[in-house]
Amino acid sequence: MIGQPFIQAVPVLKLIENAGYEAYFVGGSVRDHILGREISDVDIATSALPEELKRIFPKTNDVGIEHGTILVHYKGEHYEITTFRSEENYTDYRRPDKVSFIRSLNEDLQRRDFTMNAMAMDKKGNILDPFAGKEAINKKEIVTVGNPDERFGEDALRMLRAVRFQSQLSFSIGTQTLESLTSLCHLLENIAVERKTVEFEKLLKGPARREAVQLLANTGMIQYLPGLKGQRAEVIRFSRHLKQDFQLAESWVLLVYELGLKDKEIEGFLREWKLPVQKIKRIKQIHLLLLHRLKNDWNPELVYNAGLEDAISAEMVFASLQNIVGSTEKIKELHERLPIKHRKELNVTGNDVMGWLDKQPGPWLRGLLEEIERSVIYGIVPNEKEKIKEWLNASNLRSGKN
Ligand code: ATP
């Protein structure tokens, strides 16, 4: 039985074959199909050259034509189709100096990273498996196609991919492949940070994330990851508190916490990983909430200022650090009971207050508005303009803080 994404793409393979070329499903989709995992998109490899594909399909985009990949639009779907290719001479440990288009499937499979990723499937669902990828999958093992020293020497990113797949699939890494990881991890120096970040974040989302992080530490790979050099003990501690249900932001918060970074240092660390500014902001905010939480319990004002989502995230990390089962009930309840969830819901403006008190704007206004906001949050005064005015008249707050 082949799944829906394949069935839908079978006519694409047929069209290529009818034009006299070979075409197969390849890569991650075939691996995931054998594993019984859900398949998102299928990759197709073919003996047809990009120009030949363009003659078959009227609608295409040159997404990566220099590596032989084009995007084919067909019946409302699009497919990445790559011409069989071989790669030669990796002098910089990351990109081949030259890719050559070839007509042989086997040679194309041979350039792929791991045996589980080096299988092909034809339109009928027959698996072509020249490097025993199926066997590796049965043994739950990640093994390079050919000599691991050579393969990691060609492209050092494959080392991080190995650990990322370990995390995603809960596989182990073959003995020889593991030895190479340890002896060649310095080659990661040649890999762009952005690509490391992509793999690291995928790794942090996988079910075997703990083991994978420990592997990064134990092989020495962390020496070549931003800001983790010499931090083995901290990274191991991080792995121990890393929970299965953590979202990515929570994992980053835990990491910066275990590294003992101060608020200012966090910015620099996350910038080294080239995370987007918005994401950095959120991680810093949750980290601050975590520090607060380590000293105090939640109260309405804290939940209000944090927002429900970030408060829950901070609580998740807190619970893990305390080795307790996280409970977000209390936060949800506090949030539920808040008379207003956001400043913009406050039924009074600076203009109202200035009018009532007949005073010019000044620093006093902000302080007073905050006091009103706090009183509304705690239910001391209802969130109604008239009530707030009466309350202000009756209280000694009206003199304002000058
Ligand atoms: P994912 O499920 O994350 O997409 P994938 O195996 O499909 O995993 P891709 O990065 O989409 O990974 O690559 C598709 C295929 O291309 C891989 O299965 C593998 O055969 C090959 N490949 C990708 N990156 C490399 C690499 N650095 N070296 C060798 N082969 C690679």
Ligand code: MG
């Ligand atoms: Mg893929």
